[in-house]
Amino acid sequence: MARRIVNSMNYASDKTGLKKLTSAISTVKTPQYRDALTQRLDVLLKFGKGDAAINFSAVDLDGNPVDLNKLKGKVIYVDVWATWCGPCSDQMPSYEKLKQKYKDNGNVAFVSLSIDDNAAYWKKNVAARKADGIQWLVSRNKLLNYNVAGIPRAIIIDKSFRIANLYAPDPSSITTEKMINELLK
Numbered sequence: 001m002a003r004r005i006v007n008s009m010n011y012a013s014d015k016t017g018l019k020k021l022t023s024a025i026s027t028v029k030t031p032q033y034r035d036a037l038t039q040r041l042d043v044l045l046k047f048g049k050g051d052a053a054i055n056f057s058a059v060d061l062d063g064n065p066v067d068l069n070k071l072k073g074k075v076i077y078v079d080v081w082a083t084w085c086g087p088c089s090d091q092m093p094s095y096e097k098l099k100q101k102y103k104d105n106g107n108v109a110f111v112s113l114s115i116d117d118n119a120a121y122w123k124k125n126v127a128a129r130k131a132d133g134i135q136w137l138v139s140r141n142k143l144l145n146y147n148v149a150g151i152p153r154a155i156i157i158d159k160s161f162r163i164a165n166l167y168a169p170d171p172s173s174i175t176t177e178k179m180i181n182e183l184l185k
Helices: 002-011 015-019 021-026 031-045 086-101 119-129 140-146 174-184
Strands: 057-060 065-067 075-081 108-114 134-137 153-157 163-168
Touching: 002 021, 002 031, 015 021, 015 031, 021 031, 075 086, 075 174, 086 108, 086 174, 108 119, 119 134, 153 174, 163 174
Parallel strands: 075 108, 108 134
Antiparallel strands: 057 065, 057 134, 075 153, 153 163
């Protein structure tokens, strides 16, 4: 029961869906699990769809510090991945195609955000794929507010620097382009 609730928390797309989990949490018999679930729910309710995006710092391929807020004013599609993640690798061709569709649109930014612990592996992977565009590396603990529990993971931020979708569809999803186009209007 607790595992199902955790999964529901991790993939709830908005706060309304999260609030509905309160009654399920109250049915958990083990007090420690119930308390842990309640605490996690409280954290998730503090940040989600419609809230101002929270800035974080990362590094680019040259090791220079970069901040998410430098992309304010654009629709931002953040693709969170790692070199050791097979499903992430499977999504990379779709991510590259998605970027290409918008390459001439200055109102959208695609951030390839690796959570690798080893910068050398990350750089080697990016070079081997000949990936271009925004390539950043971040420590996973800087993404705690974004609840990155699993990858691949996508986040969409609107032009007002507000969360449009904390659990956005993967690049291969047919709804991804639709979401981006809607936010570009």
